[in-house]
Structures are given as structure tokens and as C-alpha cells.
């Protein structure tokens with residue numbers, strides 16, 4: 001149909017209600033309103049078709065219902081009838097049609113509605129019934145539409161279309177109306193439903209009876225209730241019954257559960273899908289949870305664990321080595337939680353740059369940009385967690401202006417533990433890309449000096465960029481090996497060492513960690529971490545009035561990189577652990593498997609993804625209480641053997657201050673602690689579980705060769721010691737003879753006689769002999785440094801000894817030759833006094849020497865104690 005030409009263009013057509021009202025026809029009324037069935041109908045073709053269909057359907061159903069009714073009348077017993085009768089009065093009408101008395105007039109209106117409900121319950125065919133229920137009404141409405149279509153033939157088509165549309169709308173309306181009507185009648189329906197349900201569960205007659213008697217008891221109350229309340233009450237009861245059944249079913253399932261059958265060796269690879277793996281994992285976990293009861297007698301716990309480990313590796317894509325480490329770290333249930341949470345990224349978090357804005361203001365601006373966020377928690381005043389964002393968080397104008405930095409929640413913790421103060425000198429030893437360093441600068445409010453260092457040139461560029469963006473102006477950026485920092489700069493108030501690590505705490509961020517790490521990586525990290533921490537401690541000024549603190553952190557959860565490193569530092573430097581000030585997180589390990597760490601390690605903090613919803617992290621805070629470096633911890637000794645700890649008896653020549661006495665005590669305790677290195681060595685048990693036999697055999701070989709080397713070294717040291725000892729002896733004797741010669745010269749000068757007592761002479765000579773012996777003894781046992789000391793002492797004392805001997809011999813000779821009676825008394829007493837003085841001096845020196853000896857003794861005792 002094209003558009004009609006408008007020939008009346010230009011002619012003003014009268015619009016508005018007046019014109020419309022002229023066109024309007026007489027009102028028409030629906031059949032229902034008029035109450036007359038016999039009105040003439042002009043049905044459209046489609047309408048007629050539909051009407052006949054519906055009628056046919058209705059008739060078929062009626063017949064069906066009749067049939068069923070007759071059947072149910074035969075089968076139903078009296079109890080059922082009474083139950084039906086006890087339901088609401090409406091039901092009575094429905095379920096006792098004979099009492100109502102069907103007439104041809106009401107038959108069509110009433111029967112389908114109610115009988116259909118019964119069928120609905122029995123056959124569960126809702127839709128058809130709704131249709132049948134509505135059929136009559138639809139017919140009525142259709143007829144209305146037709147009456148409206150009593151216009152001219154030209155308009156009839158259009159009118160037909162309209163009426164059809166209207167019909168559809170009306171049908172919908174009617175449907176909705178019916179729904180409401182049904183809702184009103186729902187209590188009846190529910191009654192019926194409950195009846196049927198109870199009928200079905202005929203086993204528990206008594207219970208049902210109770211329930212229903214309960215119902216009847218409550219009937220009075222129920223009458224007061226709104227229909228919706230009644231309905232909910234019934235629903236609740238129904239739910240309870242269902243719960244009971246479900247519980248029973250569950251118990252049945254558990255009882256009938258098949259026992260886990262340990263897979264045969266050949267069939268281990270039969271498992272095809274991840275679901276199978278998961279299923280087997282679950283089964284093994286349940287067996288392990290009650291091993292005594294659920295195990296099969298043939299296989300040990302470790303065999304089950306081996307299978308579980310393999311399955312975990314397959315399911316979560318870890319290598320065996322790391323999985324084993326994690327299995328050692330967590331109990332089984334916690335391990336699964338950790339693995340699961342490591343599969344999920346942590347929520348995105350940002351840190352407000354307090355140098356440029358306030359958190360509240362930043363949050364407001366970001367919310368306006370469509371960012372859905374919240375404060376990170378009570379523990380931080382600058383952190384925000386971002387749930388969703390319509391803009392990339394690393395490209396907002398606020399980000400570019402340096403109002404915030406994207407930073408993991410756990411990365412804020414080490415800086416909080418460091419607690420920087422304004423106007424301090426602080427070092428971040430491995431700072432790139434500068435997340436924590438910028439946090440430090442912000443807390444320092446751009447005062448003091450912040451040294452941000454990193455060994456990596458490329459990464460240090462990121463520090464520069466971030467510092468510029470965030471407006472940090474109190475910093476010096478350096479690029480050097482942190483281990484050499486103390487040689488260049490010292491005296492910091494605080495040092496942060498966020499050490500390079502294996503990253504086992506950030507698996508969710510970097511899944512490559514799962515497969516790329518092995519024991520060599522851990523060993524390498526451990527060595528570097530130890531050295532960096534020692535350097536960090538050496539950079540700190542113990543006498544700082546405000547600080548003297550070192551914070552050590554890693555994003556690894558392995559004890560090798562955390563507790564062991566700290567334990568090592570406690571033994572090597574004058575530091576002690578202090579509280580981190582972080583009031584959440586789990587305590588660090590004091591006991592880990594068969595290893596024992598220093599008790600104060602419980603002051604360190606561990607953070608896990610599955611418990612704290614943040615990356616795995618470790619934080620420890622140390623306080624340096626003395627700048628003196630214990631000689632036991634000399635770098636020479638450390639460098640001598642990378643894998644072996646420095647033996648404790650090398651502390652011999654250590655000078656003991658009051659503060660160090662504390663350390664000494666610590667050392668005595670700590671020497672009992674297992675040495676971390678040993679833990680990293682693959683022992684016999686481990687080799688079985690690692691499943692990497694080649695590596696293990698290599699490791700063993702390495703160990704053997706190392707041990708051999710060490711033994712050789714020791715032997716060499718012993719031999720050289722002996723040699724040097726012999727040399728010293730020779731030298732000493734040579735020197736002695738030399739000095740004897742020189743002393744003969746001095747004899748000439750001392751041509752004096754005195755009244756020196758013979759006993760005195762003897763005692764000094766004996767003393768000298770004793771000292772000599774002792775020195776010899778100590779020479780045998782002491783280290784090379786002591787040998788040198790003793791040599792010097794010998795050097796000092798031997799000439800005096802000679803002199804004394806010479807003097808004695810002179811005295812002896814002179815005394816024999818001098819006639820004392822010839823010597824005037826005054827002169828004799830003067831001479832005697834002089835000689836006495838000389839003797840005193842030598843005795844005094846001997847006394848001093850005794851003191852030294854005692855010192856030696858004291859040190860020896862200490863060593864023996866250790």
C-alpha cells in the first residue's frame with residue numbers, strides 16, 4: 001500500500017475532539033457485562049479457528065477429567081476424603097461437585113478451572129490448563145473486539161488488525177488477571193500440593209499425622225494469618241521436610257561411599273581429565289584426614305602423599321620441588337586454601353601520595369570517574385582497594401599527576417614497620433621501581449635525605465620516573481651493589497632491605513614461579529639475602545638518636561629466605577629483633593620442621609593470600625645496638641666457605657664490651673640452632689621425595705667434594721700452624737742467643753755488687769721458666785693471631801730474663817769475690833736498694849704478663865664452654 005495523495009492540501013481540516021466525537025459510534029459492551037450469550041457474532045477467520053481449537057481442547061480435557069474422577073472415586077479411601085474435606089471450604093465446593101450440582105450452564109465455567117488444578121497437580125501440565133482456564137474469557141474478549149468492528153467494510157480490515165492486536169493485549173491482560181486470581185486461590189492449591197506430597201511419602205504416616213494435627217491445631221491461628229503468611233508457613237514446613245530427606249540421603253551416600261582404591265603403579269597414568277585428578281585429590285585428602293580408618297592396609301601415608309603431590313602438581317601446574325616445599329610449609333587443608341587463593345589475582349590496590357593529596361579527596365575524584373573503591377582497611381590511612389573501574393587506573397589524570405601509585409597491599413607493610421621519621425637519613429637498599437621508597441619519602445614529608453639504591457640500571461630509571469611524578473625532592477638515587485654500600489656510605493638512621501627473592505608469595509601475579517624455581521635458586525637467593533642484610537646492618541648507625549633500625553622484607557613465603565636469613569644476621573651482628581608494629585599477620589617461625597630458630601623470631605610477621613587476601617610477604621624489624629662488628633663474623637671467614645657457617649670458636653680474639661657480652665650469650669644459644677645451610681642440603685629422606693634423582697646425586701657429589709676440600713683446608717691450616725709454631729720456637733731461641741750476646745756487653749756496665757737475696761733469684765728464675773712453659777703450651781693451642789701476640793710478649797720478656805740471669809750470675813760471682821765487710825754500709829745499702837728496684841720492675845712486668853695470661857685463660861675457657 002502506497003501513500004494516499006492528499007487532495008485536500010491547503011484546506012484546513014478541523015481537528016480535535018469535536019470531529020472525533022462525530023465519528024465515534026455507539027458504545028458496545030462485552031458479553032459478560034450484558035449477560036447475553038446469544039448475541040450475534042461475527043468472528044474473523046482466525047478467531048473462529050482459535051475458538052474451535054480451544055473448545056475442542058476443553059472438551060478433551062473434560063472427558064479426561066471425568067475418566068480420572070471415576071477412577072479416583074474407586075481408589076480413594078475414606079481418609080483421603082476426610083482430608084480433602086478438612087481443607088478449606090472452597091475446596092469442598094470443588095471436590096464435591098455433586099453437592100454443587102453441575103448444570104449445563106455452569107459446567108463450562110467451573111469444572112475446568114478446578115478440575116484442571118487437580119490435573120495440574122497430577123499431570124504437571126501447567127500451560128495447557130492455563131489456556132483452558134482462560135479460554136472462555138478469551139472468547140468473550142474476542143467477541144468484544146468484534147462488536148467494536150461493526151464499521152464499514154473498508155475499515156473492516158484495519159479494524160480486524162486492530163482488534164487482533166487488542167485481542168493479544170487483552171489476552172495478556174487476562175493472563176495476568178488469571179495469575180492474580182490464581183494467586184488468590186493459591187492456598188487451596190498449596191493445600192492440595194501438601195496433601196499430595198504427604199500422600200507420596202506414605203511411609204511416615206505417624207509423622208504426617210503429627211504435622212497435620214499440628215496444622216489443625218494451628219488452624220485457628222492460621223485463620224488470623226494473611227494468605228501470604230499462611231503460604232510462607234507452609235513453604236517452611238515443606239522446606240523442613242525436604243531438608244530432612246536430603247540429610248537422610250546424604251547419610252546414606254556417606255555410608256555407601258566407596259573406599260578409595262589405591263591406584264596400581266601401571267594405572268597411575270590412566271587419569272585423563274583434570275576432573276579425575278580433582279576427584280582423586282579429594283579422595284586422598286579424605287583418606288589422609290582419617291588415615292587409620294580409611295587407609296588400605298598395604299600403603300603407607302607417604303605413598304598417599306606422593307600421589308597427592310603429583311595430583312596437586314598436575315592440577316595447579318607446580319613443579320614437584322616447589323609443591324614439596326609448600327607441603328612442608330602448610331598443613332593439608334591450609335595448603336589447598338593457599339593453592340586455590342594463589343590462582344586468583346589479589347584485588348587491585350592503590351596508595352595515596354600524601355605529598356600531593358588526601359585519600360578522601362582522591363577517592364571522591366576517582367568515584368566521579370567511575371571507579372568503584374573503598375578504603376583498604378583500618379590498618380592503612382593511605383590505601384584504597386579498587387573493585388572496578390571504567391578507566392585504566394594507570395592512566396587517569398590523577399595517576400599522571402602523581403596523586404597515587406598502584407601498589408599491592410602487602411607492599412605497604414614494610415614501610416609501616418620501618419616507621420620513618422622526618423629529617424632522618426634513610427636508605428632503601430634495593431628500591432626499584434620505587435614503590436616503597438616513595439612511601440618512605442611521603443612519610444618523611446620530603447624532609448631529611450632518602451637514599452634509593454638498586455643494582456639494576458634499567459629498573460633505577462623507574463625510580464627516577466616515579467619520584468618525579470610523585471614530587472619527591474629529598475632523595476639521592478644511587479645504582480650500586482647493595483653489598484658494597486657500607487664501604488661507600490654508612491651512618492643511616494634506618495635502612496629498608498626489600499630483598500630480591502624467589503617470589504613464592506606472588507604466584508598469582510607471576511605464575512611462572514610455579515615451575516621455574518628449584519633448590520639452586522633458593523640457595524642463591526639465600527646467600528645474596530644474607531650478604532645484603534649484613535651490609536644493610538653495617539650501614540646503620542647504632543647510636544642514632546631517632547633510629548638504628550633495619551627492616552628486612554621479601555615477597556617469598558619460604559623460611560629459607562626469611563627466618564633463616566634473620567637468624568643468620570642475629571648471629572653475625574649486634575642486632576636484635578623488635579616488634580614490627582603491625583597488628584595483624586601470623587608470627588614468624590620459631591620451629592620449622594626439625595629446625596629451631598631464635599625465640600625472638602616470633603616477632604617477625606608472615607602474610608598469606610588465603611588468610612589476609614594479600615600477596616605472601618615476610619617482614620622483620622631489627623634494632624642495631626652496637627656498631628662493633630663481632631670478629632667471629634669477619635667477612636674473610638664467610639668468604640672462605642660459602643656453604644658452611646663460620647665456626648663459633650673463631651671468636652677467640654674478640655674484644656668483649658658490655659653490649660657484646662649480650663651477643664656472646666646469644667651466640668651460645670644460637671650455636672645450638674641448626675645451621676640453615678644444612679637445611680638446604682638434600683638429605684636421604686628428601687632425595688626420595690624430590691623425585692629429581694640426578695640433581696640429588698649431583699648435590700651429594702658436590703657436598704662430598706666440598707667436604708674433602710674443607711678437610712684439606714683444615715689439614716693445611718694445622719700443618720701451617722705447626723710449622724709457624726716450630727718457626728716461632730726457632731726464632732725465639734735464635735733471638736734468645738742473640739740477646740745473650742748483647743747482654744754480655746751490658747754485663748760490663750753492671751759491675752756492681754749487692755746484697756741480693758739468693759731465694760729471690762731462684763724464684764724469679766722459676767717464674768720465668770713457668771711462664772715460658774705456659775707460653776709454649778698456649779702457643780700450641782692458640783690460633784695464629786695469638787701466636788703472634790705471644791711471640792711479641794716473648795720478645796719483650798726474653799731480654800729481661802737474660803738480664804736477670806746475667807745479673808744473678810754477676811751477683812753470684814761478685815758476691816763470692818766481694819768481701820762484704822770491706823764495703824761501707826751506706827754504699828752497700830744503696831746498691832741493695834738499686835737492685836731491689838730493678839727486681840721490682842721485672843716482677844711488676846711479670847705480674848703484667850700474668851694478667852695477659854689470665855686473659856688468655858679466660859678466653860680459652862670461653863671457647864671450651866662453647
Ligand SMILES: C[S@@+](CC[C@H](N)C(=O)[O-])C[C@H]1O[C@@H](n2cnc3c(N)ncnc32)[C@H](O)[C@@H]1O
Pocket residue numbers: 411429430431432433434435436437453454455456459480481482483498499500501532
Ligand atoms: C623486590 S625488588 C624491590 C622492590 C622495591 N623495594 C619496591 O618496593 O618497589 C628487589 C630489587 O632488588 C634489586 N637487587 C638485586 N640484587 C641487588 C643487589 N645486590 N644490590 C642492590 N639491589 C639489588 C633488584 O634489582 C630488584 O629491583
